Amino acid sequence: xxxxxxxxxxxxxxxxxxxxxxxxxxxxxxxxxxxxxxxxxxxxxxxxxxxxxxxxxxxxxxxxxxxxxxxxxxxxxxxxxxxxxxxxxxxxxxxxxxxxxxxxxxxxxxxxxxxxxxxxxxxxxxxxxxxxxxxxxxxxxxxxxxxxxxxxxxxxxxxxxxxxxxxxxxxxxxxxxxxxxxxxxxxxxxxxxxxxxxxxxxxxxxxxxxxxxxxxxxxxxxxxxxxxxxxxxxxxxxxxxxxxxxxxxxxxxxxxxxxxxxxxxxxxxxxxxxxxxxxxxxxxxxxxxxxxxxxxxxxxxxxx
Amino acid sequence: xxxxxxxxxxxxxxxxxxxxxxxxxxxxxxxxxxxxxxxxxxxxxxxxxxxxxxxxxxxxxxxxxxxxxxxxxxxxxxxxxxxxxxxxxxxxxxxxxxxxxxxxxxxxxxxxxxxxxxxxxxxxxxxxxxxxxxxxxxxxxxxxxxxxxxxxxxxxxxxxxxxxxxxxxxxxxxxxxxxxxxxxxxxxxxxxxxxxxxxxxxxxxxxxxxxxxxxxxxxxxxxxxxxxxxxxxxxxxxxxxxxxxxxxxxxx
Numbered sequence: 095x096x097x098x099x100x101x102x103x104x105x106x107x108x109x110x111x112x113x114x115x116x117x118x119x120x121x122x123x124x125x126x127x128x129x130x131x132x133x134x135x136x137x138x139x140x141x142x143x144x145x146x147x148x149x150x151x152x153x154x155x156x157x158x159x160x161x162x163x164x165x166x167x168x169x170x171x172x173x174x175x176x177x178x179x180x181x182x183x184x185x186x187x188x189x190x191x192x193x194x195x196x197x198x199x200x201x202x203x204x205x206x207x208x209x210x211x212x213x214x215x216x217x218x219x220x221x222x223x224x225x226x227x228x229x230x231x232x233x234x235x236x237x238x239x240x241x242x243x244x245x246x247x248x249x250x251x252x253x254x255x256x257x258x259x260x261x262x263x264x265x266x267x268x269x270x271x272x273x274x275x276x277x278x279x280x281x282x283x284x285x286x287x288x289x290x291x292x293x294x295x296x297x298x299x300x301x302x303x304x305x306x307x308x309x310x311x312x313x314x315x316x317x318x319x320x321x322x323x324x325x326x327x328x329x330x331x332x333x334x335x336x337x338x339x340x341x342x343x344x345x346x347x348x349x350x351x352x353x354x355x356x357x358x359x360x361x362x363x364x365x366x367x368x369x370x371x372x373x374x375x376x377x378x379x380x381x382x383x384x385x386x387x388x389x390x391x392x393x394x395x396x397x398x
Numbered sequence: 399x400x401x402x403x404x405x406x407x408x409x410x411x412x413x414x415x416x417x418x419x420x421x422x423x424x425x426x427x428x429x430x431x432x433x434x435x436x437x438x439x440x441x442x443x444x445x446x447x448x449x450x451x452x453x454x455x456x457x458x459x460x461x462x463x464x465x466x467x468x469x470x471x472x473x474x475x476x477x478x479x480x481x482x483x484x485x486x487x488x489x490x491x492x493x494x495x496x497x498x499x500x501x502x503x504x505x506x507x508x509x510x511x512x513x514x515x516x517x518x519x520x521x522x523x524x525x526x527x528x529x530x531x532x533x534x535x536x537x538x539x540x541x542x543x544x545x546x547x548x549x550x551x552x553x554x555x556x557x558x559x560x561x562x563x564x565x566x567x568x569x570x571x572x573x574x575x576x577x578x579x580x581x582x583x584x585x586x587x588x589x590x591x592x593x594x595x596x597x598x599x600x601x602x603x604x605x606x607x608x609x610x611x612x613x614x615x616x617x618x619x620x621x622x623x624x625x626x627x628x629x630x631x632x633x634x635x636x637x638x639x640x641x642x643x644x645x646x647x648x649x650x
Contacts, residue, residue: 117608124606124625126399139609147619152600152641154610156446161602165609168620303641311445363603364439364447366401366486 097380098387099373101134101355103332104255104280106189106217108134108355111388112345112373115336115359116140116193116219116259117165121179122186127366132373133188134355137219137283138179140193143205145171149226155292155301160313160338161360162290164226164304167195172208180214189216191257194248197229199240203247210252217254220244220279223261223286225308235261235286238273249278257334259283260325262314267321268328275329283334283357284322288314310360312338319347326352326395340368342375349376349388352395399605400425404485406477407459414538415465416509417475424458426487432517433492433575433596433629436462437604439484444470447486449601449624451512451577463512463541489604490628493594495520499572502526504546505564505586507533507578511541513596517575518545526573533564533578565589576632580642583632591633597640599623614639 099110116137119125148168155162170178175192183190192215196202202220209215222241224231234240241258248256258274260267262285271282287308292301300306318337326333335348336357345356361368376388385391404421411417426436430452437447448470450462466472477483495502495517502521504514511532521528530546537558540551551559552567560567564578565585574593576586583595602608606625613623614636621627 120607126605127401148609148612150614150639151612151620153612154600154602154608156444159445161445163602163608163610165612168609168612360445363608364445365484366603366605 097377097385098389099377101388103334103354104217104257106135106255109188110134110373111349111355111376112369113137113334113355113357114362114369115357116221118359118362121175122190123179123182125362125366129367129370130186130188132370135189135191135216137191137193137357138175139169140167140195140221140224141169141172141175141205142167142195143172143201143208145169145174150303152302153304155307157290157292157309158313160309160311162292162302162307162309163287164302164307166226166304167224172205176209176212180212183214190214191217191219191255193219193221193259195221195224195227195231196244199243199247202244203251206248207251210254215254217257218248218252219257219259219283220248221259221286223259225261225263225287225289225306226304232261232263235270236264238269241270242273242277245274245277245279255280257281257283259286261286262288262317262321267324271325271328275331279331281332281334281354282325282329283336284325285318285337288317310338312340314338315344315347319351322348322353323351327397339372342372342379345372345376346379349391350394352393399487399489401484401486402426403482406479406481406483408479409475412463412541412543413534416463416541418453418461418463419474419477420459420461421483421485422458423460423485426452426485427455427458427460430455430460430488430516431492432495432520433513434488434490435604435628436460436485436487437489437601438462438474439486440470440473441484443473446602447484447604448474449489449604451596452488452516453512454515463509465509486604490624491626493517493520493575493596493629495524495573497524500527501529501571502573502575503529503531503568503571505531505568505574505576505578507564507582508539510576510578510582510596513577514575515543515545521573529569529571531564531568533567580637580640583635584637587632587635587637591631593632594629595632595635596628597623597630597635598642599628599640
């Protein structure tokens with residue numbers, strides 16, 4: 095028996111609820127042993143208008159059940175993305191959203207305008223939550239007015255779906271989620287990495303050259319499930335759960351917590367087939383429970 | 399590139415704190431080139447895989463060499479015959495060993511010996527006379543295995559062979575390959591800018607998507623040890639900007 099795994103997010107119909115999270119899948123052309131059949135969608139590595147070198151090494155540090163990273167959004171910039179990657183995406187059977195970044199509100203709008211209408215670009219995930227850039231990034235995600243301003247700047251320049259990726263480093267994620275919903279977001283991704291730090295006790299210095307980094311992996315999963323749930327209770331637009339999903343059971347926690355879909359990130363570093371494993375595991379679980387579709391999965395979403 | 403559960407076939411000690419483990423990994427064994435690596439994962443185990451140069455490839459088996467430097471490597475060393483390790487590889491671009499010239503010198507420091515037996519095999523196949531140069535802190539730390547038409551050892555404390563570094567002990571050759579701590583490779587770059595060196599970095603995925611293993615380049619910017627490396631022209635790397643406080647081929 096085959097289970098109907100399709101989901102709708104904003105204007106997009108996805109064949110499954112499992113997506114590749116930004117920054118863990120490159121531009122989709124690098125991943126080895128990729129099983130495309132399982133991908134609901136892909137979110138590209140975050141880009142800025144202009145190319146960026148990224149931060150100096152060391153850029154990653156393993157922590158208990160997690161990893162810190164400070165890559166600094168290394169990337170080729172919009173023109174290279176349009177030239178080298180988008181034409182490949184145009185032929186793929188799942189949508190590719192571009193994770194967009196800026197140092198100012200107008201940067202975001204300009205980048206969206208540049209990419210709008212480019213074949214292969216199916217939508218945007220607005221990154222107002224990167225902890226590893228000197229300017230912009232998480233600053234916009236901390237403040238409801240700034241978050242709304244960025245969302246609106248993108249919304250004005252495109253008719254494509256606009257998702258906004260939220261930072262967990264806030265007192266009340268519901269406030270930010272509502273602000274971007276009001277500003278025209280079609281969905282929110284919850285959550286980006288947590289800011290963390292680890293010291294090299296022999297060098298008397300942080301293990302990352304940037305000092306701080308974004309914590310991902312199973313270590314953050316219960317925190318992320320809670321925040322995604324809070325976001326889902328706060329808004330009517332779909333919430334995409336992300337944070338430490340390694341297996342189908344983890345993804346199901348987010349879905350039951352009120353998420354419409356999920357993103358798998360760090361797991362891909364460990365297991366290049368993680369997305370397929372999660373997708374197949376969800377389908378098997380639903381079949382075992384006797385559900386004909388993902389839509390039938392009970393959600394825990396009490397109304398305030 | 400292959401993802402397989404590789405069976406542990408054996409383990410032997412080759413220096414005071416260095417072991418070789420043998421894994422059954424036929425696809426990797428059949429395709430690996432000198433300087434390429436595998437990313438090994440344990441479940442249960444640390445979150446991230448650990449990168450290891452392939453030390454030798456014999457029929458269906460590969461060997462990797464390791465030192466217990468942290469929880470991950472300690473767990474790998476505790477494996478017994480028949481245990482399974484998740485093996486992803488071969489990864490990276492290895493040494494380019496072409497015919498032409500007459501001599502090759504393979505210079506290693508400590509765990510940097512890791513890619514050299516396969517390099518010796520390929521260099522000999524290319525018709526080159528191979529000089530094997532291996533250095534360590536002291537006699538007990540030297541890898542007991544070698545493979546060259548001539549073998550030179552060096553120790554920092556002078557307890558065996560040449561008293562000094564492997565770089566200082568090495569003769570000139572048409573092809574220079576080196577692997578070891580980044581400080582040592584910086585010395586190689588000073589003497590032979592055209593040498594091919596395999597660098598050490600922290601590594602996440604090993605496949606080019608996490609961007610964690612950045613290698614700073616003299617021309618500016620970074621590229622990735624896992625896909626564009628780990629072998630570089632020595633003169634191309636900005637050694638002053640490449641951290642050198644971790645052991646080769648082991649991140650925790």
